[in-house]
Amino acid sequence: MFHYERNYNRYRLSLVVIALKVFAVPCLLAQAALSLSLAPPVSSALKWLVIFPVSIIVYWTTRNTLWTLRDKRNAARLGAQPIPKVYGRWIGGLDLMVYFARGQEENYGTLEFRKFFEERGATTLNFQIMWHDLIMTIDDGHIKHVLSTGFSHFEKGPRGRWIMEGVFGNGIFNRDGDVWKMHRSMTRPFFSRDRISDYVTIGKHTDVALRVLSKLSSRSKAVDVQDLFARFTIDAAAEFLFGTQLNSLHAPLPEPGRSKLGPKGSQAVDADDFGSFVQAFDEAQVKMTERFHLDPFWRLTELFKDGMKEPMATVRGYLEPVVQRALDDHAAAKRKGVQLDQDECTLLQYLVANTDDKTVLRDELVNILIAGRDTTAALLTFTVYLLATHPEVFRHLREEVLAVCGPDMPPTYETIRDMKYLRAVVNEALRLFPPVPINQRMCGAEPAVFPPSKPGGPSYYVPAETDIIYVPLLLHRRKDLWGDDAEEFNPQRWLDEDRVKKFVQNPMIFVPFNAGPRICLGQQFAYNEASYFLARLLQKFSAIDLAPEAAPQGSLPPKEWKNEPGRKGVEKCWPKAAIILFAKGGLWARFTPVEGA
């Protein structure tokens, strides 16, 4: 097996390999041509300043032209067309790369990619960056092929693995083929039940979170709900996954007007141990996103300092004792002949019964903590944002919650199922703000073909080993799929018979949890957790108002956005993506408590 972790640690060395490939090959060819030519010798200055740089451009342009011809031939052989190409204005399409990287800093999540599709009237494009193909798609049919019907032709691939290794390591998110199958079969049985104990865990942490919220709200204090939800979901996930009480909700929260801008959201001025763990988690994810945008140049920016090392040392330092304790407990239980009760055990107990490899265990926890914490926190954050900005939806939802659960009865599996408007609100938030707004795959060693996504449409040729980016945030906002109100928050669309019929006919227009064999394992848990929390929240609070004045400086959407069409012109928080969607600087809001609740 290829040891990614060992190789990842040599990322500086890989820079030499890349440099040799990009620069040395054309320069050596130029040197050979000079030596063989009968022309008089040229000066060193001419060679280094003119001939070698020109040879690099000529070599790569020629190679690209030859590959384009080869792809055209292959495409014709397979009865397909090449995907429309996007060229930058600078050599090697470097301006596109700068645009993508700057977008990470300055723009609205992944929305900025839309202009390329609109300008060309296409839903799948092939960006030419550093003389390489980078396919980006918002096409439901092509995404279906990548994730589901053509699953075996696509993988996460070595590029993604290189970049994600520092965070995800040997965990389920970062593996393909048999190793991924092993991870999936090891973890899936744990997620395949609707366990009563899950509701107990969710209920317990919801109560703590709402007590904190009630206390602050009784003094009309603004709260960064994104931070609150990150604490709630990590406390619930830690108990559900490894039986540990993190009690992060008991630690000091960021204060309105006194917090600073953290790597993603807001940050308490004096971070405690838990704060450092969470900030480290966030920092590592932001770094990982930067690497995606700057690849392969991130190696240069981290030549003297591995940007992932420190934050991940903090994260792993936090988790290693947890893993060790689980292994010790398992060994002790085995000695006493105690059997594991699969219905009541935590994921970690379940995993240690299957492997004692500490790296696998630690990395799996990191993977599932990120999966379980940040995604659900993003869902809750953007649902609250949408409810605060749509009081009529808030009122309607509250009426349903009070009608089904009364003013204080905790929701159950059955009552959650009965609250159809609640499900519609959650789905609508997932549609407009999918917690995983952008994702990546790679075509395998053989070329593939995207079948026509519309009757009579073209099949598209996908060259072997090409990166493919798909963008659920843009797919979910396509007007031709969702109607003219695609950008509006309208939960009713999930209850309208005709519109639901359209979705049932083509479920690939909505993929917040992915699709196919790698579909999210925690989908049911996430729906349960978010629905439970929202129902309890609406029992206890009668209104939500955004409190932008409480946010740290630099968090609010830039003034220039006001002139932009669509959601960008009306957004009151700044959606950004670092693998997972978040509100820059947090989402600050005030809650009106119900008397006596």
Ligand code: HEM
């Ligand atoms: C709103 C909440 C959630 C959303 C939107 C979400 C979304 C996703 C997406 C898009 C993927 C596919 C990633 C990829 O293959 O590139 C995924 C995978 C996964 N999710 Fe979730 N997720 C959520 C909550 C959870 C929770 C709560 C857990 C567990 C506690 C979880 C566990 C997983 C796991 C283990 C995978 C990996 C599946 C595989 O590679 O085979 N997720 N999720």
